[in-house]
Amino acid sequence: MRPQIFSLMIGMLGVGLIAACTPEEMPQVSDGRALFMENCAICHGADAKGNGPMARAMRNPPLDLTLIAARNDGSFPRVQVLSKIDGYTKADLQGPDMPEFGALLEGDLVPLDTGDGVMTPTPRKLVALLEYIESIQQTR
Incomplete structure (x- = not known):
């Protein structure tokens, strides 16, 4: 019986976190663009095509981030992109690879559906950056 109570409490906490976010509080694509320019453009370029000054x-040059969906049969892999940004997934690059962006994991949480229908509390800045990268996807 105790595991059921614990599960219920965790579920209620998640619902409370999600309910606390109103649509006005959701990150905007422009927020993500600003974060991209601040954190990513040095390597990926201002146009996200992998042509930044570094x-x-x-x-191994950075990937063209505008073609992530095209490289994945037209589907934008939100979970994989989040994992790459937050450093959970490490690249198989020789030499320095993509840095971890700990500051993107700080701050308040917003609900995010990564494609499984479950709203998961996720750091606002991370969601903003994800939304921006998803917004710049092109077809080949």
């Missing part, structure tokens, strides 16, 4: 100095 790209020439890297053994």
Whole structure:
């Protein structure tokens, strides 16, 4: 019986966190663009095509972030992109790879559906950056 009570309490906490967020509080694509320019453009370029000032100095140049969905059969892999940004997934690059962005994990949480229909409390800045990267997807 105790595991059921614990599960119920965790579920209620998640619902409370999600209910506390109103649509006005959700991050905007413009918030994500500002974070991208501040954290990512040095390597990925202002246009996110992998041509930033540091790209020439890297053994393995950064990927074109505008083609993530195209490389995944037209589907934007939200979970994988989040994992790459927050450093949970490490790249198989020789030499320095993508840095972890701990500051993006700080601050308040907003609900995010990563594609499984479950609203998961996720750091606002991380969601903003994800939304921006998803918004710039192109077809080949």
